[in-house]
């Protein structure tokens with residue numbers, strides 16, 4: 001069958017879709033001009049009639065499908081379609097002609113085309129209805145997306161490998177830290193001096209707080225940030241189990257908002273170590289003898305981009321001459337350093353309307369840093 005003849009240039013603008021009503025600015029086009037545009041288009045262009053017969057192809061079609069033009073004109077479009085897709089193709093052509101408007105073909109489905117040697121390749125196809133004197137025809141523009149697909153698969157594979165690797169790294173770091181924790185535990189159980197045992201136990205708590213960050217990272221598979229509320233919840237369980245001796249008379253509770261608060265990984269460990277130091281101190285110092293009491297960890301959002309983290313107890317309170325800048329012991333020397341790493345500000349207080357007690361509050365930003373690509 002021959003290509004449509006005597007096509008009225010106006011017809012190019014009078015499709016049924018409102019989207020091609022650009023009559024005002026589009027150039028008027030005679031048939032020669034139309035054929036030139038099609039011929040030199042960078043993608044394969046195939047025009048078929050309502051019965052599925054090819055009436056026009058361009059140079060790119062010959063290259064892409066490896067057919068000389070003469071072998072295509074007058075043939076059924078099935079020649080370009082894999083056998084398994086032919087029935088569906090005929091059906092959807094009828095559907096298209098029933099409501100002709102420019103649109104991508106097979107949205108959401110993977111489309112394939114067939115070369116002269118029977119081999120297939122993935123394609124993207126745009127469909128345009130064309131009013132001609134011989135009825136509505138379909139002008140299909142066909143792009144070979146083999147390269148794009150391949151590049152996408154390479155990227156997806158690389159991303160998957162990286163995720164698996166990151167997961168593995170966090171898993172191993174966590175395991176190594178747990179080995180260190182067990183060693184400290186063994187050492188602590190072998191020493192007589194209660195002071196040394198306590199030092200070893202406190203070090204063990206610090207290592208466990210660090211291991212927990214890595215454990216949560218691989219459990220959650222989110223390697224860019226940490227849900228601070230969940231982390232503090234798990235950390236308080238760890239700390240409580242470390243002080244099971246005092247857990248009968250001392251309760252530890254966590255107050256956290258319903259909405260998640262996220263923290264970047266760089267600051268998750270200092271934050272965990274800070275809470276570990278402060279809670280350990282409260283267990284150790286706030287309730288001497290058989291005194292009962294409560295330790296509270298409170299996480300609050302302040303506005304949209306700040307967080308207030310408080311550890312308070314209702315124990316005996318800080319010593320009267322307490323001066324954090326003059327402290328010689330490790331725990332409270334670490335605290336200001338950790339607060340610095342959080343880029344936060346520390347507020348320390350002793351005593352409140354309910355009695356003595358101690359409280360330590362850190363206010364810091366929880367705006368996650370935006371990483372620039374390496």
Ligand SMILES: Nc1ncnc2c1ncn2[C@@H]1O[C@H](COP(=O)(O)OP(=O)(O)O)[C@@H](O)[C@H]1O
Nearest residue numbers: 281282285286317318319329330331332333358
């Ligand atoms: N929650 C608390 N209640 C009462 N006293 C505390 C509390 N936290 C810290 N302190 C006091 O601060 C001192 C220094 O704490 P720290 O530097 O952690 O050393 P350590 O815990 O090894 O004694 C403690 O010895 C204790 O006197």
Ligand SMILES: [Mg+2]
Nearest residue numbers: 280281331332
């Ligand atoms: Mg301490």
